[in-house]
Amino acid sequence: MLDIAEELDRWARQGREFAVATVVATNGSSPRQPGAALAVDSDGTAIGSVSGGCVEGAVYELCRQALEDGTTVVERFGYSDEDAFAVGLTCGGIIDILVTPVLAQSPARAVFTAACAAAAQGSPAALVRVAEGPPQLLGRALLVHPDGRYEGGLGDHPDLDRAAAGEARALLDAGQTGDIVIGEDGSRCGRQLTLLVESSVPAPRMIVFGAIDFASALVRVGKLLGHHVTVCDARPVFATRERFPEADEVVVDWPHRYLEATPLDSRTVLCVLTHNAKFDVPLLERALKLPVAYVGAMGSRRTHLERDERLREAGVTELELARLRSPIGLDLGARTPEETALSIAAEIVAARRGGSGVSLRGAHTPIHHDGARGPARRIGEVA
Structure with a gap:
């Protein structure tokens, strides 16, 4: 919802x-x-x-x-x-x-209203609803906040709300939507309910390093995919709002210094388009140690090999180097900035969804890699 x-x-x-x-x-x-x-x-x-x-x-x-x-x-x-x-x-x-x-007099209207307002404002919250259980409980709702507060109610037992709020916070912390199975009294016993937990979290970040023409196209594609997009470059003549009007932020700073100071999470994607060793090496040396979703770097295969050697000399391990997507993007034969941005975005989606990047025609792989429903997570289970 x-x-x-x-x-x-x-x-x-x-x-x-x-x-x-x-x-x-x-x-x-x-x-x-x-x-x-x-x-x-x-x-x-x-x-x-x-x-x-x-x-x-x-x-x-x-x-x-x-x-x-x-x-x-x-x-x-x-x-x-x-x-x-x-x-x-x-x-x-x-x-x-x-x-x-x-409806105007629906018991859950206040919860629905608060959930929609939080999501519209980009505030983190989890909406919990009874998706399977006794008819009188279907649709009952609980809104859970990151600090543990919750409003609304799922049933007649207060322990149910407390237990569900605890489980929902775990999914909210991970920015995930999923279901959990819980007893009507909040325990693992007795008649059970299936709850749908929808996490509303701020948009994932895409940070584009290098204020070049390819960056402008990538900003547009990043916004299309729902990212909060930042462009960072140390050169003020290039990193301007006029050149990147669709970016959420345009930052003039040394890339590695900005990376050290800005908030990141496990959904953040980092796209390094500078292909200049004085920017790339100190930036990637730090980026490859961070628990982010994606790190990609632009450059020819020769540039990639030379950059890898510089990174090894800087102390980057082989395991860390294996995380680097370079040359950045999937092989689409891209030439224009827009085509290149599409190939980068395709690789980001494939990394997030577990796709192979190969043509679906003739392939024997699922179209929706995360589409099959797994078993609902029971209360107390580790995801």
Whole structure:
């Protein structure tokens, strides 16, 4: 649901009533992942998507029905080959959809409103909802903050909320959306509930070192992928807002010095486009020791080999060097800055999703590498 939070926040502030259909589970190949949502207001306006088109019409009608009767339901959609016009996923997967009405007097409206506001403002929070359990508990919601505070409620036992909040904080810290299984009383025993936890975290960072023409194209692609993009270069004549109007930040500083001072996390991607040893070596010497998601460096194969030797001389280990994506990007035959930016972005996505980077035609690999639903994590388990 948080993928359409900005628009839902606007609806909530306008006092609109709406119903939200959220993917809570997937099995096999499916176009959208848990947390993807479609919402319909009382006027029939729809936003978002749960299937990329396969079952949108049927889900739209479920939302309209939920607005009429105020009932929360879970509906399963799967592949049907008996009737070409049957409602089903032509990709062969299965998705479970939780449909929740958010009416003026809904007990969960305050939680939904707060969750959408937090996500729209870029504030970290985790929305927890009952996705599988007794009908009277379906859709119950809890909003968990990084400091452990929570609002709302999932059931009638206070230990349930405390236990769920603890589990949700672990997923929030990792910036992950997923499900957990927990007992109705908050323990591992008794009748169990499946909870969907949606983490809303600030956009992952992309830091582009080197204010060159290729950087300008990469900034645009980085924004398209949802990154908070920073351009850093030590040369003030090149690192200007006029040259990079779409960047979130343009920083004039020595790259290695900026890297040491700026906040990073496990989702951060670092793209080194300077291909100049006086900038690259001190920067990469530090970058390859950091627990970031991706480190790539531009340059020819000759530049790459020479840079590797300089890095070894600076004390970088072979294990650290193995993390470096250089020459940066996938082999697309790219020549223009835009094509090169696309090849870099493709490598970043492949690294994040576990893709091979090979053509899907003739390949025997899954199209959606993280699309298959694994078992729900039980309370107390280590992910």
